[in-house]
Amino acid sequence: AQSVTQPDIHITVSEGASLELRCNYSYGATPYLFWYVQSPGQGLQLLLKYFSGDTLVQGIKGFEAEFKRSQSSFNLRKPSVHWSDAAEYFCAVGALGNFNKFYFGSGTKLNVKP
Amino acid sequence: DADVTQTPRNRITKTGKRIMLECSQTKGHDRMYWYRQDPGLGLQLIYYSFDVKDINKGEISDGYSVSRQAQAKFSLSLESAIPNQTALYFCATSENDGGGNTGELFFGEGSRLTVL
Numbered sequence: 001a002q003s004v005t006q007p008d009i010h011i012t013v014s015e016g017a018s019l020e021l022r023c024n025y026s027y028g029a030t031p032y033l034f035w036y037v038q039s040p041g042q043g044l045q046l047l048l049k050y051f052s053g054d055t056l057v058q059g060i061k062g063f064e065a066e067f068k069r070s071q072s073s074f075n076l077r078k079p080s081v082h083w084s085d086a087a088e089y090f091c092a093v094g095a096l097g098n099f100n101k102f103y104f105g106s107g108t109k110l111n112v113k114p
Numbered sequence: 115d116a117d118v119t120q121t122p123r124n125r126i127t128k129t130g131k132r133i134m135l136e137c138s139q140t141k142g143h144d145r146m147y148w149y150r151q152d153p154g155l156g157l158q159l160i161y162y163s164f165d166v167k168d169i170n171k172g173e174i175s176d177g178y179s180v181s182r183q184a185q186a187k188f189s190l191s192l193e194s195a196i197p198n199q200t201a202l203y204f205c206a207t208s209e210n211d212g213g214g215n216t217g218e219l220f221f222g223e224g225s226r227l228t229v230l
Contacts, residue, residue, distance in 0.1 A: 041223070
């Protein structure tokens with residue numbers, strides 16, 4: 001069955017510290033992987049995506065993610081967190097030709113301490 | 115102005131009432147979606163439409179119906195609202211599959227529905 005797991009419901013980091021949000025997926029076809037961010041009161045915005053090629057992808061706002069096929073993971077990272085990064089982050093998986101079938105993780109809420 | 119606009123942004127209603135959530139988009143995309151977000155559950159797909167004449171059920175379509183009035187408009191209806199339909203509802207759009215399709219979903223700001 002297709003699924004996306006984000007094992008951390010809440011994470012708190014200090015401003016300036018590094019961040020890693022975990023995402024594991026189960027998907028039968030070649031996965032297309034996405035990270036979205038949801039700021040309070042807002043819709044979701046795409047941070048980055050992986051389709052193929054280089055397994056380390058860069059996104060907006062200084063985020064990056066690494067696709068590891070052997071671990072079925074697509075973890076999101078940022079070297080130095082800013083207070084404005086406080087939001088909820090969603091990992092999603094889909095497939096070209098079947099983008100109606102996106103599967104979203106349950107989200108990780110990030111708090112940033114001053 | 116937002117590319118994907120949802121109305122109303124907030125609605126409180128009573129059990130048994132009919133509710134319509136509206137979505138309009140200026141992105142020119144053919145594909146439109148309605149998702150439901152519950153705390154701890156992420157987003158679940160209710161219905162999706164690939165063009166005006168194509169409407170499909172998603173994972174959790176029971177109790178919901180949709181109407182694609184035009185390429186730019188996609189409405190979600192709850193014919194007889196019940197309390198467990200209390201949730202945050204998102205409309206989203208995407209480009210067609212094919213050359214250049216990035217797979218990205220573009221979301222509205224959400225419609226928070228409370229059913230008492």
